[in-house]
Amino acid sequence: MRRLARSSAALLLLLAATTTVVTTTDLPASALENGLARTPQLGWNDWNSFGCSVSDALVRQTADVMVSSGMAAAGYQYVNIDDCWSTRSRNGNGDLVPDPQKFPNGIRSLADYVHGKGLKLGIYSSAGLTTCAGYPASLNNEQRDANLWASWGIDYLKYDNCGDTQGRSGQQRYTAMRDALARTGRPILFAICNWGNDDVGSWGPATGNSWRTTGDIAGNWGSVMGILDAQPRWAASARPGAWNDPDMLEVGNGLTDTESRTHFSLWSLLNAPLIAGNDLRSMSATTRSILTNTEVIAVNQDWGGRQGNKIADSGDQEVWLKPMANGSAAVVLLNRGGGTATVSTTASALGLGSASSYTVRDLWTHTTGNSGPTISASVPSHGAAMFIVSGGGTPPPGGGTSVLRGVGSNRCLDVPNGDETSGTLPIIWDCHAADNQQWTRTSAGELRTAGGKCLDVYDNGTANGTAVEIWDCNGQANQQWRLNSDGSLLALGAGRCLDVIGNATANGSAVAIWDCNGGNNQKWRTT
Template sequence: MRRPLAAALAALLMLSLLVLFGSTPRAHALDNGLARTPPMGFNDWNAFGCGVSEQLIEQTADYLVSSGLKDDGYGYVNIDDCWMTKSRDAAGDLVPDPAKFPDGISGTAAYVHAKGLKLGIYESAGTATCAGYPGSLDHEQQDADSFASWGVDYLKYDNCNNQGVPWEQRYDAMRDALAATGRPIVFSMCEWGEDNVWTWGAGTGNLWRTTGDINASYGSMLSIFHSNVQLARYAGPGAWNDPDMLEVGNGMSFTEDRSEFSLWAEMAAPLIAGTDLRSATPATLSLYGNKAVIAVDQDSLGRQGTEVSSSGGLDVLTKPLANGDVSVALFNENASTATISTTAAAVAAPSASSYKLTNLWTNQVSTTSGAISASVPGHGTVMFRVSPGSGTSVGTTHPLLGASSHRCLDAYGNQTAVGTPIEIWDCDGGANQAVTLTSAGELRLYGGTQCLDAFDNQTAAGTKVELWSCNGGANQQWRLNPDGSVTGTQSGLCLDVTGGDKPAGNVNGTALELWTCNGGANQQWSLA
């Protein structure tokens, strides 16, 4: 009789605590071993809305593999709303739209899995999805069983038409249903940041939306950043704040796209591409494929970056990394260029006499005794990886890679004569693409015998860039800026791929010139 008595006393104690504190008992905490780093992949909604199809999903899977994005970590190909018919079948099961998915979700999953990728699907924790298709409320186990039998690996679970049923009932029910299938399925809760989801999300899902929907505008991105950056203490391995899909490539400027990608990585957010990757420009792919920035997002320590300061819209974020380094993001919310400064101490870098700063977008390396500062364009972000020690890019030799073309700065035809045009060309490792940075600000080719030169000391926009014997002239001095631009010291103009703001301007053989700095991808360079 002792055990029943003890159980009764324990239940009475629990009831007393519930009355005292006004809380409710929770179902078992989520512990599915999934999403130990933020999920990466693709979702069709932002670019296609209801225009999803088997062909789109399979072609995107093909492209993730052929482009190398799969190797960069983009592992999920996620189907959003409108994939099913408007009614369930006679057994009450969800039915994939046979016109959109002739091989069903199971056939699409098999195709995606054969590519070494995983498939995601969408549903809503209500009577209908946001687009009016059957929802999963009161069908949780039946639908979870369908997802598992089809080979689904990820569920985005929305919040539309929820009938006012409390989140505990709706989201916990699907959590438990997914667990009961025995199949590992990442649970992404699209609960719109309601009910302070970040305070309970880790016990229910692998990631949770912290805000309403994003759109492809700087204002939307900025608003969501402001909300999400405050929630760092709630995130960690297997449980992530989700500021929504990336709008990179959907209409913001290149500078704004780079800020979104930088900030999402710094905040350890899921990196789910919301653009049509199959037709993405080299500029867009230069953002999605930046391995150094992805490494910050995917760092195994699993810490979300925190805001150190934000005075006047000049934001400093710091994120500790597993090897003891810190990632620092300097974000300028304002329209005009501004200098943003902080210190190694302020960003909680490990104590050291000097620090190596690696610019994660340009790959330039420099040394500081503690000050961290950069001129940041309006709406732009500069990211550094800060580690104890020292280093410099001066005296090193690299190809100079253009963001708009994914091609290298190149001396035409491997020629060495003075006046040889400077162009872009497929990177091939040739001496005519090997740029040596000197302490005098020169960009030397061919082992240091020839210099990049602004024609005839001219300083007007449109001045061509050529090869010339190194002579120490001001027209042969260049500054590699933290934002990725390269400016002529004499002219103050940017090294520009002529017409590179349009796709036709990024082909092999396109000449370089000086042009007014405008933040375009055709004026952005990195050391390859």
């Protein structure tokens, strides 16, 4: 980590300024801080195509194809085993046992093979006494199982919701496994699969790297559209490290090629984990081209982490928008109807202002053109057009240089005495608009001082109360901010908001990051 040789002067200054600072040790169960899935995870899972017919050979062959097909180069890295991988009972020591017929060399050997391909291996269990297929699961054995998986080199856990739960809530059962995984010391991505139950949107971001929002997907158009319809209400829960999961991809798995492109476009716009569910070994060239479309994947992997959402619905024609971190707009024009239709939107509706010309990049034809204020396409039945729209003289999100006036305090974010030494802690102070209160919002999501330093979350911290300082700009996620429509400033690397500690209003009061709560001490006006 950077600044190792440096003392914790910044943190000590913040501690001196207020007694309400909270550190990570004070909050052992408040947040998932495993550093994983800062963008949605990409990979493959055997269940949609193979069900219980998983085996060592299948997983090895799939890892081979993931590399040879170009999927690994496009960003896919997890090769995930689903249900039915174990014997029907634990051994005498109480441990889960890989089925010797399916995995004759055990899981550790398989993990070594997958890792040798530059990929990662995932495993499956359930937060009940049995899995969905009736195999032993992990309720009451969380630490034993987590330790075993870590010893095998497992990198990903899909954790289902089947079996007798002994009356415990979803939050209790999933938090128990979250903490067990953390205690292993091995980074294991935690994918919650409780089908959107138990109000998971309220506790999922603090518990898993992703959480299912619905029941299981199937390889047909009706299923894909039904799951899509359930997604808008979940959008506010997603952030880097914690993603809504509308279930795995059915690209090339019962859908037409047109429907597969639509499905992939929308799941990418939704910031969904892109987990392929088809047989990679026999996929068509078209299916491979869909899954490896790096321009569409780039929308999913945009560091800003804003989930796309529906902005217009005209029956069979819909418009879905994802604001990109560089100020452009990713848009999907969707035609759910039975015949070709023209689907349109406007640059103004996409948040790009009003101008006479915009640049439009077609992410499926890989062509770039110009458009007036109306963006439209002729879209086939069950099809989608996907574009990146930019230009029009639109500044970066919230762009320009301005002061940041706290709504609760009516004082401005200030670099004390204009001291631009790296490590200086900003405060709030009477607004006077001198250079030490001027902040420039860049297309990279930075907030730069007049002297060119960046507003920085101390040492890449993510816990409530972590200090905010100024530091040399370096492009890291802890220097990326998003000014939301409600006036909050979201630290994208941490998923928390810039907060005047303790609702203070006096000159010299400290700022830090804190869970976003809508309070006036987290709202800022640009003037």
